[in-house]
Amino acid sequence: MKIDIVIPWVDGADPTLQRERQLFQEKKGKGFASRTQLNGQYRYRDSGLLKYLFRSIDHFAPWVNKIFLVTNDQWPEWLDYSNDKLVKIRHKDYIPEKWLPTFSSNPILLNLHRISGLSDQFILFNDDMLINKPVKPEDFFVNPDIVRDLAIYSVIPADDPFSHLLLNNTMMINKYFSKTSLIKQAPFKVFNFKYGKALVRSFLTLPWHAIPGFFNPHTPQPYLKKTFEKVWSLEGEKLSETSAHRFRDPSDLTDWVFRYWQIQSNEFQPRSKHFCQMNAEKDTRIRVFSKENGGLSDARNFGISVARGTWVSFVDSDDYVDTDYIEYLYTILINNNATMAICSHRTVYSSGKIQVNSYKGSPSIDSHTAIERMLYDDQIDTSAWAKLYPIQFFKNISFPKGRLFEDIATTYKTFLAANTIAVGSDAKYNYLFRDDSIVNKTFSLKKLDLIFMTRLMTEEVEKVYPDLHQPCKRRMLYAYISTLNQMNGVTDHQNIRSQIIANVKELRKPILSDHKAPARDKAAIMLIWVSYPLYAKVWRWYLKIKKGEEIRD
Structure with missing residues (x-):
């Protein structure tokens, strides 16, 4: 049995690709969902792991027949x-x-x-996957007609635009199969102890007569080429419709429809849910935990509680880091005999524009300087990411659970705890600006957490450094203006908006006379002073220019 590997890859930073993609986006018109999770810039990012993936296949899976690298001529x-x-x-x-x-x-x-020469059995790898211990063909295929997989039913989440595609897959599967048919035919494949706690998902779906959805692990996926051919022979029209879409569309199908078909056709044998965690068990540096979703702060606090190292860094789930991210932070920390370290970062917009935010200044600064520059938004920000901390900091510091803008209430405390902070000018962290993120999506009263958290921060900073009273005022101004920006286009909460505008106007004189205050703050104050509707329109233009989008209004 010959087994091939297929690796699709795209270099999202390629200027030619960006120009071509932008051209076709513009042809789609104003209603195109390029700013949504389906077609955001992070969908085209290069994780930087491709070379390590090839090396890991060569080292840990030498039995592989061929490796097909699929690209747009990149x-x-x-x-x-x-x-x-x-x-x-x-x-x-x-x-x-x-x-x-x-x-x-x-x-x-x-x-x-359709790939010429592709074997009848192949494994699909994403370019962000690695093999770090030896694997065997039997880990993916039992025989030429049976794959290894998980038959775990699960409800499709309703808070993610990608769920439209999962629902489309599941609806097609329900057209040809019933849930009970597989349970009756192979009950111990559905209710198998190898699935561990994930079995609960299948049990909870029993009240549904139809298949409600499947659990989708982010792992290398074994496929039978005959499954593709079978589904295409039955649903060629639907698959052709998806293939004709140049960008992801809510009506699309995904390759997981073939995976679901293999499962419901009983062409699989159960694989442990911990297949990818087995390597974690062999490499003590990797540990995998499962917990209920309690939000970002809760996840970070949990991670801190089980951490065993001397140092800790945070990476948000949508973002990605350069391969030498930790090495760089640790090197500048040691070279400067510092307590913690900060690196510069890139902001990646859905339009394809990438903004590099580079630090300029001394490579080693004290707590007072770091906080002052942070309050002025002077190349040091409040984000928890792009930093390396001693784990001992978090014995007395935790992220506020259930709050938005949790970093504002936390990062400054690490600065206060640090004697010396190393700051590097190289950008090693990549922040993906998503319009549909929790912070950027439609305004709700929860967004007022920004003002609340900022007030807590400035009050505590002034207790330690009374001379930072003016920078603290500037930071409060930022919180007010940023909240107004979040409310842009919202017709509700007029009383709250009016109060925030009044607060901004009260800060007009001290901010305009502050030579360290950013020019954009002063421009915002003057526009708001003249006319808030005028400011709101200028802000929309500025944001589009910043993100590299076309101004249409």
């Missing part, structure tokens, strides 16, 4: 293309020309069976 310079196992595949080599160019992973994956 080829990493460092890759050895003379290797007999490597096969270069361009989109135009297997996707019908009428569906090209495509900027969606769905047409790329739904048509994999």
